[in-house]
Amino acid sequence: MKTSDILIIGGGIAGMSAAYFLAKRGKSVTVLEREDQPGYHSTGRSAALYSETYGPKIIRKMSTASRDFFLNPPEGFTENPILTPRGVILTAAHGNEGAIDELLTEGRANGANVVALTADDIKKLIPILNTDLIACGALETDAMDIDVHALHWGFIRHFKKLGGDLVVNAGVSTITKTATGWQVTAGGETYEAQILVNASGAWADEIAKLAGVTPLGITPKRRTAVMVDLPSDVNAHGWHMVSDLGEGLYFKEDAGRLLVSPSDATPTVPHDVQPEELDIAITIDRLMTATTLKVNRPGEAWAGLRSFFADGDPVSAFDPDSDDFYWLAGQGGYGIQTAPAMGEYAASLICGDGIPDRMVKLGVTEGALAATRPGLARTA
Numbered sequence: 001m002k003t004s005d006i007l008i009i010g011g012g013i014a015g016m017s018a019a020y021f022l023a024k025r026g027k028s029v030t031v032l033e034r035e036d037q038p039g040y041h042s043t044g045r046s047a048a049l050y051s052e053t054y055g056p057k058i059i060r061k062m063s064t065a066s067r068d069f070f071l072n073p074p075e076g077f078t079e080n081p082i083l084t085p086r087g088v089i090l091t092a093a094h095g096n097e098g099a100i101d102e103l104l105t106e107g108r109a110n111g112a113n114v115v116a117l118t119a120d121d122i123k124k125l126i127p128i129l130n131t132d133l134i135a136c137g138a139l140e141t142d143a144m145d146i147d148v149h150a151l152h153w154g155f156i157r158h159f160k161k162l163g164g165d166l167v168v169n170a171g172v173s174t175i176t177k178t179a180t181g182w183q184v185t186a187g188g189e190t191y192e193a194q195i196l197v198n199a200s201g202a203w204a205d206e207i208a209k210l211a212g213v214t215p216l217g218i219t220p221k222r223r224t225a226v227m228v229d230l231p232s233d234v235n236a237h238g239w240h241m242v243s244d245l246g247e248g249l250y251f252k253e254d255a256g257r258l259l260v261s262p263s264d265a266t267p268t269v270p271h272d273v274q275p276e277e278l279d280i281a282i283t284i285d286r287l288m289t290a291t292t293l294k295v296n297r298p299g300e301a302w303a304g305l306r307s308f309f310a311d312g313d314p315v316s317a318f319d320p321d322s323d324d325f326y327w328l329a330g331q332g333g334y335g336i337q338t339a340p341a342m343g344e345y346a347a348s349l350i351c352g353d354g355i356p357d358r359m360v361k362l363g364v365t366e367g368a369l370a371a372t373r374p375g376l377a378r379t380a
């Protein structure tokens with residue numbers, strides 16, 4: 001039997017960022033991860049973008065609150081910078097010009113570096129685009145690529161240095177309430193702790209059920225990504241990412257090829273999700289409509305799960321009916337770019353220290369990340 005202050009279920013970016021900040025606060029922490037590779041699920045399947053204009057309001061605040069950690073991580077956290085310049089061009093179709101006006105107004109109000117683009121400007125930047133389909137756009141110059149592996153393993157390495165224990169091949173099979181906290185069996189071992197943190201991504205509701213806690217209704221949604229080769233006369237090096245504001249397509253250059261996604265969000269059940277042939281075909285069709293490219297054979301494709309609470313905002317809070325069960329779930333399509341702030345926020349609340357001051361200054365409130373929110377019912 002191994003005893004810690006805190007047990008975290010899930011060794012993805014959510015679990016490991018919280019684990020790191022808890023260990024920094026002097027807590028003894030054990031992380032239980034079912035797979036042998038902690039980044040095997042959503043964390044290892046993302047598009048790796050950091051954008052302060054992307055996602056709902058609370059996400060944008062947590063992304064901004066993460067920027068300093070990304071740019072100035074602790075000494076020795078990673079060998080190379082976590083963020084590298086990319087920039088993202090957001091485009092609007094005819095009739096949707098208002099979406100760009102809104103993005104520019106709000107982005108500037110939040111301090112993001114965003115500039116308006118005409119269709120001609122966009123054509124000069126990304127010559128393969130069929131800009132007759134585009135009314136206008138905006139460039140967020142400070143959007144960056146995230147080195148997800150470096151970030152995730154930075155958290156893992158430093159968590160371990162602080163005395164934390166990450167156990168892989170440790171799929172949690174039973175969770176029992178005890179007089180002092182929780183007893184959990186995983187991979188044939190038994191673990192005990194006062195506080196249980198549910199950072200199991202798409203499996204968040206399953207873990208709640210195992211613990212006898214009412215599920216919140218966290219829904220995993222499938223998203224597809226496909227690699228596409230470029231013709232030899234197209235040099236995409238240095239291109240910004242391109243994202244259609246109608247959320248029907250995005251692509252970015254990746255080692256001389258394009259990573260393309262149809263921005264799909266198909267509700268499913270938690271599992272080792274694989275790409276569907278139809279979604280791959282839709283991806284290629286949308287890419288060929290949006291650009292001058294002819295794609296005969298798509299390259300490798302993958303899918304990942306983005307998990308959402310009903311209103312699209314994440315949950316980082318103790319369960320209202322179980323004050324030693326902490327939800328860290330529903331990060332949607334933003335769990336990497338918000339990980340430093342979300343991890344620090346969770347650690348601070350778990351230790352009873354309240355919201356970190358710099359997040360309070362950004363307008364982050366406990367209510368925004370609470371496990372039950374006005375108008376949102378739990379689903380049993």
Ligand SMILES: Cc1cc2nc3c(=O)[nH]c(=O)nc-3n(C[C@H](O)[C@H](O)[C@H](O)COP(=O)(O)OP(=O)(O)OC[C@H]3O[C@@H](n4cnc5c(N)ncnc54)[C@H](O)[C@@H]3O)c2cc1C
Binds near residue numbers: 032044304
């Ligand atoms: C195609 C795609 C593109 C994306 N692009 C971006 C992007 O550009 N920027 C961004 O910020 N985010 C992006 N995301 C979202 C991001 O990947 C997720 O928000 C994030 O990875 C969620 O992290 P997590 O730790 O909650 O989940 P996961 O990485 O899935 O980790 C949960 C872990 O819990 C473990 N687990 C589950 N059940 C058990 C159990 N019973 N016992 C033990 N362990 C268990 C799982 O094995 C898993 O490793 C994208 C996602 C996808 C799919």
